[in-house]
Amino acid sequence: MHIFEKLPSRLEMIPPLVQAVIEKLEKSGLSKEKLFDVKLCLDEALVNAVKHGNKFSPEHHVEVEAEITGDSLIIQVRDRGQGFDYTKIPNPTEKSNLEKNHGRGVFLIKTLMDKVEHFDSGRTIKMVKFIKNGGKK
Amino acid sequence: MKIREERIGGAVICFLEGEININNSPELRKAFDGIIAKNEKKVAVNFSGVNYIDSSGLATLIEMFQRLKKIGGALRFCNMEQKIKNVFEITKLHKLFEIFDTQENALKDF
Numbered sequence: 001m002h003i004f005e006k007l008p009s010r011l012e013m014i015p016p017l018v019q020a021v022i023e024k025l026e027k028s029g030l031s032k033e034k035l036f037d038v039k040l041c042l043d044e045a046l047v048n049a050v051k052h053g054n055k056f057s058p059e060h061h062v063e064v065e066a067e068i069t070g071d072s073l074i075i076q077v078r079d080r081g082q083g084f085d086y087t088k089i090p091n092p093t094e095k096s097n098l099e100k101n102h103g104r105g106v107f108l109i110k111t112l113m114d115k116v117e118h119f120d121s122g123r124t125i126k127m128v129k130f131i132k133n134g135g136k137k
Numbered sequence: 138m139k140i141r142e143e144r145i146g147g148a149v150i151c152f153l154e155g156e157i158n159i160n161n162s163p164e165l166r167k168a169f170d171g172i173i174a175k176n177e178k179k180v181a182v183n184f185s186g187v188n189y190i191d192s193s194g195l196a197t198l199i200e201m202f203q204r205l206k207k208i209g210g211a212l213r214f215c216n217m218e219q220k221i222k223n224v225f226e227i228t229k230l231h232k233l234f235e236i237f238d239t240q241e242n243a244l245k246d247f
Contacts, residue, residue, distance in 0.1 A: 014158075014159060040189075092228060100199075
């Protein structure tokens with residue numbers, strides 16, 4: 001299975017695209033719990049790419065690629081922004097950050113996915129979820 | 138997402154149904170604006186119909202929590218499915234919010 005989608009930098013386009021990807025993944029063997037995690041992480045990655053990456057630019061698209069290789073679902077989200085320092089993301093669960101109304105997206109992705117890598121100065125995020133046993137529930 | 142409000146005793150219960158996501162979080166904020174405008178101080182959110190929440194939904198709830206706290210009010214949550222509760226637990230927001238298993242418990246001593 002291989003999915004490739006290009007998304008305009010508009011927030012309202014995100015939920016329908018996420019839903020379409022999840023529907024395609026429903027036959028992949030991922031449990032309902034894992035599908036929920038994948039949906040949330042894809043959603044958060046796309047919001048970050050549209051909002052913080054492309055800064056809503058109508059000239060730039062966000063690319064989403066998903067494929068199943070062996071026992072892993074691999075999703076990559078790419079924006080055309082300026083990148084960011086992914087090593088300096090504040091922990092939103094710290095007491096001083098708990099009431100902040102932003103900054104949970106990357107944290108959720110790192111917590112819920114089994115492997116997360118950033119490339120191209122933060123413009124690309126690669127998220128891996130193990131389909132069968134093992135990995136995070 | 139569908140939003141329905143009901144008054145029970147001294148509290149307003151907000152029944153949510155469907156997904157809380159980046160597209161409809163503004164609708165939820167608007168519903169909360171209406172509740173604040175009516176000077177309601179005890180607000181409970183019943184999550185029994187909610188099957189999804191993202192970080193924009195969490196942010197909207199945090200804003201409501203802060204607005205109510207500012208006017209001496211309180212926000213309580215109840216009837217969350219485990220997968221929704223997990224999102225609050227992962228982000229440690231279960232430490233910030235009062236989350237009850239049932240609506241009855243949420244309204245007790247409110």
